[in-house]
Amino acid sequence: MSGNLARLDRRRLAALIRKETVQIVRDPSTLLIAFVLPILLLFIFGFGVSLDANSIRVGMVVQDSSPQANSLAQALRASPYLEIEESPTVQPLRDRMVANRIRAMIVIPQDFGASIDRRAPLPIQVATDGSQPNTANFAAAYVQGIYGTWVEQQGMAPGVPTVTVNTRYWWNPELKSRFFLIPGSITIVMTMIGTLLTALVVAREWERGTLEAMMATPISMTEFIASKLIPYFVLGMGSMALCTVLGIVVFGVPLRGSVFALFLLASAFLVPALGLGLFISAATKNQFVASQAALFSGFLPSFLLSGFIFEISSMPRMIQAVTYLVPARYFIPPLQTVFIAGDAWGMFARNIAAMLTFGALFFLLAYRTTRRSLD
Amino acid sequence: MGRLKAITIKEFWALVRDPKARMGLFLPPLLQLFLFSYAATLEVRNIDLGLYDMSSGRYSQELVQRLDGSPNFKRIEVLHSPEDLRQAIEDQDVIAAIVIEQDFDRRMASGQSAEIGVVLDGRRSNAAQIVAAYVTRVASGIGAQVSNLPEPEGLRVTNLYNPSLDFVWFNLPSLIVMLGVITSIAVTGLSISRERELGSFDQLMVSPLRVHEILLGKMLPALGFGLLNGAIFIAAAQLIFDVPFRGSYAVFFAALIVFNIALIGVGMFVSSLSRTQQQAFLGSFLLTIPIIMLSGFASPVENMPEWLQVLNHANPAMYFLPVAQSIFLKAMPLSAVISWMWPVVLIAIVTLSASAWLFRARME
Known part of the structure; x- marks a missing residue:
């Protein structure tokens, strides 16, 4: 060179x-x-x-037969974001979660309807599969959203002044x-x-x-x-x-x-x-x-x-x-x-x-x- | 048997003879493990937020303080005009800016519902959506606080197997899979093509070795390295990263062996097909990328379009990734592991027989 x-x-x-x-x-x-x-x-x-929202497979146990429980279960079934798999007890769903077939389970507890009548609603239980943290977050957020909408429709929302958040995504409004x-x-x-x-x-x-x-x-x-x-x-x-x-x-x-x-x-x-x-x-x-x-x-x-x-x-x-x-x-x-x-x-x-x-x-x-x- | 032993030893030395190649086998995977297990998180933390407050009253102050106190937000940058706001978002100084209109405090004080605006950077739409959710949560708390009503619990969320949703617990098992894919395919991918390129292939052909012995001799050292790397990673996961390993080691290694054999089959196939090392490398890279990207690590398999999910059935990592995660955190039992791993056995059979066939066909 x-x-x-x-x-x-x-x-x-x-x-x-x-x-x-x-x-x-x-x-x-x-x-x-x-x-x-x-x-x-x-x-x-x-x-x-794709990081966009999509349907997540979750299990559901409805332990209450009141009209309120049925109506909430129906709202969850109708959501396009959840693919519901139902079971009478929790154990089979747990096995499905260990086998990685479902991402979360929802339990509507016994006495749920009566507790709403008492105006002290029992909490809905959501157990997510933490081995996939991102999906776990999404699953909880979806159930939260559906539950919130359902509560509003039932006229259960307390008379609180609300702060709504109006979001605008610049350049990519469809996300x-x-x-x-x-x-x-x-x-x-x-x-x-x-x-x-x-x-x-x-x-x-x-x-x-x-x-x-x-x-x-x-x-x-x-x-x-x-x-x-x-x-x-x-x-x-x-x-x-x-x-x-x-x-x-x-x-x-x-x-x-x-x-x-x-x-x-x-x-x-x-x-x-x-x-x-x-x-x-x-x-x-x-x-x-x-x-x-x-x-x-x-x-x-x-x-x-x-x-x-x-x-x-x-x-x-x-x-x-x-x-x-x-x-x-x-x-x-x-x-x-x-x-x-x-x-x-x-x-x-x-x-x-x-x-x-x-x-x-x-x-x-x-x-x-x-x-x-x-x- | 003696012949097989000899060729295995020869292949082993071919892999580790060069000190640089030796380092290439162990150092990068370990380094990556450290770097990426902490890096790959879809959480959004330490956010810089902009604030354009035209109200500046008691309630808007309260909102700002609450946002400032949240661990998700690092810094709140005060903006003084719409022009400021545009600039801050465009330059990515902040990912989102909160706009509080003049009448916000008046409305809140009189018990009416009020609205705040959030402008978000759509270039990072994923992170922006998470930020929007944080802001919404904080803002809706203000309403309840103002009215002094207790917020009903509504939903009780528990996260099983990983209570604090620590991403490192997800990343470590996943990285064992990803780094395994990269190393196994690369090691076997270059094995036959190197002999072709260097001309030692003909010597191998005139030796008394049978075809299956040559192939096995090339597979065994690669399998050994795959398992050794796996063992190192499992030890590091527990000792250094505090990720629990709750399942059975025997089940994990059985699945790892099956997975590695399938990958080695892929590598051998590419290697038999290629004439030079460069072709082999590029070919294996071309397969490594989809195997990793479509495994479910980057985004859930269910989010893919139908036709891609069908194609993905041929991807061994798509099966082993959830198995590795589940054995680690959920102690997945053998029966469930088998229900996931049997297609990988099929993939291994197909790729290995295809590469043996191709190897024979290319000999003549």
Whole structure:
């Protein structure tokens, strides 16, 4: 490799990029990950992951035969949010819950009707399956809601001045979780292409020794890195565009911001993603290890530590600190904004700056590791 | 038998010879366990809330104090104009802002019903809905307090098996499943394709080993690692994370073995199909993602559309995830475990025979 590291010869670079592109096109698995994977991911997140309300299977025991108990039981049966399974006693329902077939049980206690007549209603008992905390919360909330409505209909509500809460959800009044899941999955797709694919490709060259052969040619370090990055950058942007079109056409996600902002944000995110991929390959020089490292440092943090599904503010402080090191954390909020809300340049600029900083850091690391291993 | 032993030992060394590969087998899963078991929570806590109060009387103060006192809210940012409010939400300084109209206090004082507005960030609609529920709960308490009437209990909710609904109790058993999927498929996925790429496949073919011996030799070390990782996780769950393990270890490991064999079958199938390690890796990744995402960890299986639920019957993690959670927390008995796990046995048979068939077909 030439001593002049910063040299960039356009003809040589073009030749190298052509070589890289031919390699990509020749290997079906690369195209698989660039175009089939995005579609698959988008469909999985669009259809498979839904945080919207849905019906929950619960068991019910009605121990009272009064008209009030029957009317409440009927209200519960009629709810679209609950799928009621009835039993005369509690024990079989408990077994069903241990076997993971129902998520909660409701017991309308003996003497329920009479207690209402006494104007001192007995509480309805709800036992949820705590092994799935989120569903447990939903189940309790649904029963609470149905019970509240029923109490009102029965004219049992005490004469209290009530404070009603009038909610307005900006940009997403129908509360479609797809609206934030699709931008999130675009982030994951781009992480995969930027980090995983780059790490694998370059690690293979190290493993096979073709990298040393490249080093013996007069190309400079900059040309070498650029020739690896440009094709994968194009591939990453291509699959981003594919995902965007699918998100809009198939899943009905709006693109309220400008296409220019979208491309700018995506380009900024690919910088740290590609840099991390290069660094991993140079540090591991082994395809198996590189693949594992890319999964654990690229895919999983983008999925779990980026605010994609799990709120960062709810995490323990230590972990919140770790999320600042995840580039996807700076990509997901502006990407969601550009899709759902529109252009907000103040926020975009801050996040782009953060992503580029990480990008520079990863490239520096990759560069140093590559150099050291050459000596 | 001697031949099988030899190839198993050879495969074992192929896995752990390289110190970096050794680390790749154990370090990342453990690290992930620590990071993600605390991170993956759908709870919403430490929320920053905006407040645009045009009433500023006794009742609106009371409301604000109650919100401030709630452990779910971290900070209340006072906003002075609709423009402030728009900016705060757009920049995600706050996830929601409460708007109290001028007549709020007058209405409350005269015993009328009153209304407050909450503007929420629809970009994070899931978290926003939970915030709306918190605010509603606090606000409805104000009405009862004003009238000095006791609130009837109405509903008595108990959470069985996990009384405080601790997410770590849900995450740990689930992560054992997810990390198991990633490691098992990756280890076996690369096993045959590595031999092809390095050229040692032909040597294996001319050795006196039979096909089933080669395949078993590749499976056993992977199974060993899967079980060892599982054992480490179970120990960590109890010793470090204080998650109770209430079921039977024998039942858990029996289910884990069945699950791992099914995954190894998936990995072997991909591996026999691929010509290079890179193809094998990408292929196994392409299968790992849906197996994890559709397992019910990210969102309940029942929320998926019908056709996807049908497809999901081929997903071994869809069966093992609830079993792992239930053995941990609910001491799921063997009979119920069998009622969940028998399809996984079928999946294992199908994937293993398919990979053996493909392996043979590719030999010639």
